[in-house]
Amino acid sequence: MKADPVVQRRLLDLARVDTELARVEHRRRTLPEIVEIAEAEKQVRAKQDALTAVETTLGDLDRDVKRQETEIDQVRAREERDRGLLAGGSVGAKQLTDLEHELATLGRRRGALEDDLLELMERREAVEVDSQHASAQFANAQETLADAARRRDSALADLESTEAKRTAERKTIASTFEAPLLAVYDRVRLHKGTGAALLQSRRCGACRIELDRSAIAKVKEALADDVVQCEECGAIMVRTGESGL
Template identity: 25%
Template structure:
């Protein structure tokens, strides 16, 4: 590492400023990834997909039951037509044979018997349908409510993210102006340290006898050594390796 010989204490300060701005940028990244609304949204989506699969099960049951009911209603309609036809033949006046009349009467009775069986079945089916239909409606209401909350949550997320984005671009702009003030050598020194330190804070201010990056106490002998270095010569924290600005 080599720094411009003219670097002074105040010039190295700029490294701390850069670090603080990068720390703010990573805090903003972290904030945007861990919004409580994102967790809420994931829960809502899970809830909705659970409701959706319950709804599909109920629809399957309901459509079978409703088809049975409809089939019977269609059949009843056909029976009623036949009864009407037989009744009109019976009382239409063109009936001659008593045997024929008895046969028609017996047909009408039999049609009516079948109709009454079907009507009883329809009542049973309607009773069976009722709890499913209630559940169907409940799920529809719940899904609509869920969807509304999803939309509101998405709006909230978009709003918060755009606030974060605005802050991020302000911080980036600030960083750019600090970099211009720092000059290439110090920016390179800073960038090298960032790479070397990875996720760890790369620059810390020496605060008394502690490191401003890891907050650990530095041994007295090390402090002595660091303090004796020329002010333009960067030193590293013996605990975490961050560049120490003093």
């Protein structure tokens, strides 16, 4: 394949743009924020599960407290009724004895219920503290995730801007090459990563391998407009005064 030496040197401009586009793509795939977000999402799920568990316990305790208070109110109402009957003086001696016995029983029952209620209230206070702590941790985890997402989005926006500029630049440069030369360049680039590189000090700029004597001899024999490819990586080697030939 033939190409004017000036045209071959312009391949280095195309390779420079393609290298930058490759860096953009690599950067997009390996943003540290991606790892941060994955870990932050895991923490958000864990903190949310912890908060849900505490809130469930708190809800159960609230129902227990309400049930206990309702039972205490019922006992108190029964006591008030019995005291009203005693105060009315309209009950017989046997019923009076029964009422006094029932009042004593109700008093003990109410005392036990109130003790249980106090224990429930103390447990609820402790769980409420746990709930507040879990809620704060959940909020912190959410903020950490949001911060990582904001930084990721900012980095991606910068990369997209760079990519758009370089893509436009590549289109302009690529349009200056004949289709066969560009096809060879693109084929090598897609398979090896670099389509063209400078031959410098007898070393291929793409694979960094120094050419042996036979390869150097072939390159020396090639005409200036011959398109020379590296025997190792296939990249088009652009020859200049720095090639060491």
